[in-house]
Amino acid sequence: MIFCVEKTLFEGKSSTKKEALEFLDKTDQTKKRTYWPNIKPKLFYDNLKLNLDNPKSFYPGRSTNFCAYGALSYFVMEKDPLGYVKFMNDLYDKGEAIFNNNTFRPSKAVMQAAGTLKFKGVLDIRHAEQMWFLVLADKFKGYLNFFDKRYHEGDENTFWAATNLAKFDRMVNRMCGVHVKAVGSDLIKPWVKDVYSYLQKRIDSNTISLYINNRIIHKKNHDKIKFSIPTHFVILRQISKEGNMITLRYWDYGGETELQISNRTLKKIIFGIITIDK
Amino acid sequence: MIRVAFSISLVVLLLTSSCSTRIISNKYYQEQRGSMDSIESRYEKLNALKPFAVAFTDKEFNILSLEMISDTLTRIYEFNLNEQRLADTLLKYNYDTAGINYLVSKMQQTKVTWINSVDYYVNDLPQQLIYLSIKPVTIRYIFSPPKYIALGYFRTAQSFDEKGRLLDNRRTKKIRKIKGQVFYRITDRICYTITDKYR
Numbered sequence: 001m002i003f004c005v006e007k008t009l010f011e012g013k014s015s016t017k018k019e020a021l022e023f024l025d026k027t028d029q030t031k032k033r034t035y036w037p038n039i040k041p042k043l044f045y046d047n048l049k050l051n052l053d054n055p056k057s058f059y060p061g062r063s064t065n066f067c068a069y070g071a072l073s074y075f076v077m078e079k080d081p082l083g084y085v086k087f088m089n090d091l092y093d094k095g096e097a098i099f100n101n102n103t104f105r106p107s108k109a110v111m112q113a114a115g116t117l118k119f120k121g122v123l124d125i126r127h128a129e130q131m132w133f134l135v136l137a138d139k140f141k142g143y144l145n146f147f148d149k150r151y152h153e154g155d156e157n158t159f160w161a162a163t164n165l166a167k168f169d170r171m172v173n174r175m176c177g178v179h180v181k182a183v184g185s186d187l188i189k190p191w192v193k194d195v196y197s198y199l200q201k202r203i204d205s206n207t208i209s210l211y212i213n214n215r216i217i218h219k220k221n222h223d224k225i226k227f228s229i230p231t232h233f234v235i236l237r238q239i240s241k242e243g244n245m246i247t248l249r250y251w252d253y254g255g256e257t258e259l260q261i262s263n264r265t266l267k268k269i270i271f272g273i274i275t276i277d278k
Numbered sequence: 279m280i281r282v283a284f285s286i287s288l289v290v291l292l293l294t295s296s297c298s299t300r301i302i303s304n305k306y307y308q309e310q311r312g313s314m315d316s317i318e319s320r321y322e323k324l325n326a327l328k329p330f331a332v333a334f335t336d337k338e339f340n341i342l343s344l345e346m347i348s349d350t351l352t353r354i355y356e357f358n359l360n361e362q363r364l365a366d367t368l369l370k371y372n373y374d375t376a377g378i379n380y381l382v383s384k385m386q387q388t389k390v391t392w393i394n395s396v397d398y399y400v401n402d403l404p405q406q407l408i409y410l411s412i413k414p415v416t417i418r419y420i421f422s423p424p425k426y427i428a429l430g431y432f433r434t435a436q437s438f439d440e441k442g443r444l445l446d447n448r449r450t451k452k453i454r455k456i457k458g459q460v461f462y463r464i465t466d467r468i469c470y471t472i473t474d475k476y477r
Contacts, residue, residue: 124399220475222337259354
């Protein structure tokens with residue numbers, strides 16, 4: 001079962017970081033908004049500024065299922081930083097907002113939870129990111145969310161926040177309005193003969209997200225028999241080969257990770273390759 | 279015939295029973311206290327110089343996964359313990375090679391399978407705890423998950439409820455979970471849990 005989605009809406013940048021910073025400078029950053037009782041204005045606006053200064057700083061939090069929304073943030077910040085801060089500001093002010101024709105009306109439980117997530121690393125003090133990840137998880141649903149559609153405390157770590165490949169493609173397409181191409185699936189690896197060459201050929205002209213089985217890279221127990229399923233979305237930054245070793249550099253969790261793996265392991269970990277034009 | 283029937287029923291019992299893995303000694307920390315505390319304090323010093331995390335990814339404690347952490351990049355490399363590449367890599371990235379080699383050998387001796395530093399926030403201020411997992415001797419049934427003892431070393435005294443469970447802070451009764459696990463008191467600064475993942 002191989003999925004291949006191709007949709008063209010519009011391409012190129014919709015706004016710049018400069019425009020976004022100018023917008024933020026004109027905004028009242030001190031007033032506390034009633035819709036979001038646990039969001040601290042200073043932490044919220046400091047976080048938005050950080051997102052603009054360093055879009056790679058998005059941190060989906062330790063032990064959460066927010067990694068797909070983290071990868072989506074990377075695409076959004078590349079395409080439309082002004083759209084992002086305007087949306088976040090509207091959402092904070094009015095409790096609802098529109099992003100690229102997608103209307104967000106988050107549930108009360110989500111509004112209550114934003115600002116309260118704890119023990120998630122630096123996400124604890126990133127109130128804009130808490131709000132962003134929670135509203136995205138609240139809005140977009142896939143089959144993995146079927147039995148857990150409403151947010152309850154702690155659901156950021158459960159299937160409520162999980163994302164399958166088709167949902168991820170849909171989110172990128174609807175939020176960024178870009179040409180999305182994906183190969184692979186949730187259970188079967190992409191039918192690509194040489195994964196390294198496939199990625200190498202596309203990395204310069206596309207932004208590439210990978211849907212990977214992270215448990216092979218970050219082993220969590222010593223069992224040799226493991227379910228082979230994808231668990232994590234990352235943004236591919238660099239790929240190179242020396243002899244039999246492939247050096248892979250990807251972005252996730254607020255920074256880049258570099259690892260050296262064999263061609264066999266590369267094939268083993270990748271379940272989905274999502275590309276959008278730069 | 280009786281012996282065959284007994285063997286079959288034993289196998290069926292093992293396959294169908296929902297027994298969980300049993301840790302042989304529940305006093306692992308008490309028995310190894312000196313070694314554990316020394317590994318933790320050694321790691322704390324080395325990690326403050328240049329952040330890193332270490333995991334033993336095989337049961338025999340021969341394969342090491344080293345995470346070398348900087349603000350923008352984490353390098354994850356796997357080594358066999360007797361490979362020269364390990365020392366070369368530590369040297370290349372300006373780590374205290376002798377210090378880390380000593381730490382790794384201590385971890386290997388005491389079956390510490392993972393050590394890292396975990397950041398968290400109290401009143402919007404950064405705090406740190408050192409997370410350390412041990413692979414104890416267990417009796418394991420078929421299909422039952424593995425078990426590890428995880429220790430959390432806080433820098434300051436923590437709050438616990440009457441059952442010894444780690445709390446969010448003094449004023450609330452909310453239980454603080456680390457990586458989805460409830461932790462129990464050993465001292466006011468050290469707590470533990472039993473978990474099926476070492477990290």
